[in-house]
Amino acid sequence: xxxxxxxxxxxxxxxxxxxxxxxxxxxxxxxxxxxxxxxxxxxxxxxxxxxxxxxxxxxxxxxxxxxxxxxxxxxxxxxxxxxxxxxxxxxxxxxxxxxxxxxxxxxxxxxxxxxxxxxxxxxxxxxxxxxxxxxxxxxxxxxxxxxxxxxxxxxxxxxxxxxxxxxxxxxxxxxxxxxxxxxxxxxxxxxxxxxxxxxxxxxxxxxxxxxxxxxxxx
Amino acid sequence: xxxxxxxxxxxxxxxxxxxxxxxxxxxxxxxxxxxxxxxxxxxxxxxxxxxxxxxxxxxxxxxxxxxxxxxxxxxxxxxxxxxxxxxxxxxxxxxxxxxxxxxxxxxxxxxxxxxxxxxxxxxxxxxxxxxxxxxxxxxxxxxxxxxxxxxxxxxxxxxxxxxxxxxxxxxxxxxxxxxxxxxxxxxxxxxxxxxxxxxxxxxxxxxxxxxxxxxxxxxxxxxxxxxxxxxxxxxxxxxxxxxxxxxxxxxxx
Amino acid sequence: xxxxxxxxxxxxxxxxxxxxxxxxxxxxxxxxxxxxxxxxxxxxxxxxxxxxxxxxxxxxxxxxxxxxxxxxxxxxxxxxxxxxxxxxxxxxxxxxxxxxxxxxxxxxxxxxxxxxxxxxxxxxxxxxxxxxxxxxxxxxxxxxxxxxxxxxxxxxxxxxxxxxxxxxxxxxxxxxxxxxxxxxxxxxxxxxxxxxxxxxxxxxxxxxxxxxxxxxxxxxxxxxxxxxxxxxxxxxxx
Numbered sequence: 001x002x003x004x005x006x007x008x009x010x011x012x013x014x015x016x017x018x019x020x021x022x023x024x025x026x027x028x029x030x031x032x033x034x035x036x037x038x039x040x041x042x043x044x045x046x047x048x049x050x051x052x053x054x055x056x057x058x059x060x061x062x063x064x065x066x067x068x069x070x071x072x073x074x075x076x077x078x079x080x081x082x083x084x085x086x087x088x089x090x091x092x093x094x095x096x097x098x099x100x101x102x103x104x105x106x107x108x109x110x111x112x113x114x115x116x117x118x119x120x121x122x123x124x125x126x127x128x129x130x131x132x133x134x135x136x137x138x139x140x141x142x143x144x145x146x147x148x149x150x151x152x153x154x155x156x157x158x159x160x161x162x163x164x165x166x167x168x169x170x171x172x173x174x175x176x177x178x179x180x181x182x183x184x185x186x187x188x189x190x191x192x193x194x195x196x197x198x199x200x201x202x203x204x205x206x207x208x209x210x211x212x213x214x215x216x217x218x
Numbered sequence: 219x220x221x222x223x224x225x226x227x228x229x230x231x232x233x234x235x236x237x238x239x240x241x242x243x244x245x246x247x248x249x250x251x252x253x254x255x256x257x258x259x260x261x262x263x264x265x266x267x268x269x270x271x272x273x274x275x276x277x278x279x280x281x282x283x284x285x286x287x288x289x290x291x292x293x294x295x296x297x298x299x300x301x302x303x304x305x306x307x308x309x310x311x312x313x314x315x316x317x318x319x320x321x322x323x324x325x326x327x328x329x330x331x332x333x334x335x336x337x338x339x340x341x342x343x344x345x346x347x348x349x350x351x352x353x354x355x356x357x358x359x360x361x362x363x364x365x366x367x368x369x370x371x372x373x374x375x376x377x378x379x380x381x382x383x384x385x386x387x388x389x390x391x392x393x394x395x396x397x398x399x400x401x402x403x404x405x406x407x408x409x410x411x412x413x414x415x416x417x418x419x420x421x422x423x424x425x426x427x428x429x430x431x432x433x434x435x436x437x438x439x440x441x442x443x444x445x446x447x448x449x450x451x452x453x454x455x456x457x458x459x460x461x462x463x464x465x466x467x468x469x470x471x
Numbered sequence: 472x473x474x475x476x477x478x479x480x481x482x483x484x485x486x487x488x489x490x491x492x493x494x495x496x497x498x499x500x501x502x503x504x505x506x507x508x509x510x511x512x513x514x515x516x517x518x519x520x521x522x523x524x525x526x527x528x529x530x531x532x533x534x535x536x537x538x539x540x541x542x543x544x545x546x547x548x549x550x551x552x553x554x555x556x557x558x559x560x561x562x563x564x565x566x567x568x569x570x571x572x573x574x575x576x577x578x579x580x581x582x583x584x585x586x587x588x589x590x591x592x593x594x595x596x597x598x599x600x601x602x603x604x605x606x607x608x609x610x611x612x613x614x615x616x617x618x619x620x621x622x623x624x625x626x627x628x629x630x631x632x633x634x635x636x637x638x639x640x641x642x643x644x645x646x647x648x649x650x651x652x653x654x655x656x657x658x659x660x661x662x663x664x665x666x667x668x669x670x671x672x673x674x675x676x677x678x679x680x681x682x683x684x685x686x687x688x689x690x691x692x693x694x695x696x697x698x699x700x701x702x703x704x705x706x707x708x709x
Contacts, residue, residue: 271551
């Protein structure tokens with residue numbers, strides 16, 4: 001693995017005609033880092049991957065949320081972000097419900113954990129989530145832990161290699177939300193948690209896969 | 219849900235950070251870190267960090283104790299230390315903590331206040347202990363009491379010249395004769411645990427803070443949390459606190 | 472102007488420094504684990520800690536702004552940070568300093584990225600030996616970067632002034648109290664844009680220009696240490 005230099009906000013990034021991605025800003029045709037992170041120069045785009053920061057919702061993200069309030073026509077959902085999301089009734093269940101006669105807690109109640117998708121984000125960051133697609137569901141049993149959202153790609157690994165390693169070695173069911181919330185179910189969940197937290201804390205260490213493999217045994 | 223996991227582990231006799239129930243996190247004590255103060259200490263218990271500073275000033279004694287110095291303990295839960303702390307005057311948690319620390323120091327008679335008289339009924343030394351929370355990861359009380367005690371132990375009384383305090387020049391050490399140690403014991407199912415982490419504190423509603431002097435006498439108690447305790451619980455908790463206080467006291471220079 | 476004693480003897484200051492020499496600088500990030508970002512900064516005996524909470528939801532709701540994020544700062548001195556115990560809580564000085572610190576940081580932030588939210592910056596002075604507001608700004612800038620907050624640049628700050636007729640940088644409390652002039656200064660170091668400028672005392676225009684140049688050079692030195700500390704924290708380890 002190649003060692004890449006960390007850049008600070010305000011540091012110049014080589015552009016060479018590429019487009020401007022996330023974590024950078026342009027000023028007088030020059031491009032600078034906007035966050036503390038690792039620069040990434042793709043074929044047609046420059047960006048900086050942040051090393052820290054809270055989760056800011058973006059349409060299409062798959063997240064794990066916790067229902068905080070049952071409302072008249074939907075649910076408020078905590079998505080581990082400065083912004084609370086709303087799950088409208090029509091995006092939560094796919095059949096007709098007469099809201100004048102039904103208490104929506106029948107479907108999702110306070111403290112229920114749901115795997116859902118960010119479906120809309122307005123300019124002032126009013127956020128809507130949806131469960132009308134494959135994979136969205138209420139998560140039963142299990143526990144959740146939170147990690148720094150920017151560490152999620154490292155925990156998943158290239159093509160899911162890291163998370164599959166943990167699943168295979170511990171036999172746990174694990175679902176990762178892009179908002180840094182991770183759901184885990186299984187007998188050996190303490191091992192899985194230990195591995196995930198190690199990756200979070202040592203994400204900058206080279207040879208992490210081997211270390212996790214050793215940690216989980218065999 | 220994180221809380222459920224913490225609870226699930228505790229029911230199995232385990233802790234998230236793998237400690238035994240009667241085990242403290244690593245305790246680190248640093249002394250004399252604030253040169254502007256007459257005494258100071260920083261205590262870390264795991265990632266919890268508290269700084270205590272002692273300032274000495276003139277005070278007018280109370281009429282009923284005209285020859286005794288005065289003790290004032292104050293705690294600031296700075297909003298820096300936790301997303302749950304807010305700016306503004308001390309809230310009930312900060313005031314309660316300061317008062318528990320105050321009682322442990324006062325009732326143990328660890329400071330010889332009668333040796334702090336400058337002019338009877340007129341002028342005595344006031345000992346201000348200020349507790350500043352830097353990072354809140356649980357068990358602030360035990361950390362604050364320990365930081366306050368260590369700060370008092372290294373406090374020096376300034377020299378006087380023409381009735382003025384010469385800051386930075388000292389006459390003698392503050393007379394401190396006991397080392398009262400505060401130990402908070404939590405009820406977890408049928409067992410007891412010490413030094414609760416932030417997550418453990420949130421779910422353990424039955425706690426007792428016990429302040430123990432060097433001669434194993436108990437000098438202050440405070441039942442904490444919103445759950446009840448039995449007499450048997452209390453008896454056991456005090457035993458645990460007395461035992462544990464020896465270990466923590468031995469860490470002080 | 473009270474000039475209690477000579478503050479410069481044989482071209483050196485009472486702590487042995489040359490006029491244009493900063494005190495020993497110490498910086499460390501991640502000191503408050505419950506915050507999104509944090510840092511400690513020392514100029515000699517002056518110790519400042521800053522932590523950043525946010526961006527986070529802002530309540531009560533009527534404070535929310537639909538197009539931008541609120542930045543709130545609080546500068547506070549520990550009661551034991553000074554010779555005569557400071558009684559806890561805000562006074563007029565700390566209210567003003569909280570405001571100028573906020574304004575020193577605001578130009579570097581992309582607040583519009585977080586509509587309706589708030590970023591809270593808390594600065595605690597554990598020991599005050601002069602230059603506390605600029606130490607607080609340096610710590611706050613590191614804490615913001617550590618928190619992953621989008622910024623145009625870091626912010627570097629320092630104090631300069633005139634003591635016993637000599638222009639100096641990084642004043643101690645003793646020098647500050649007996650100075651002919653003192654000036655607090657902050658800038659976005661790679662943009663060379665000034666975000667804090669406060670001065671009190673008497674200076675000629677030439678002296679002022681020279682001091683501003685000294686302040687800029689000193690901020691560049693501070694910036695070098697800030698960069699080093701942030702990069703080292705995240706250095707990849709073999």
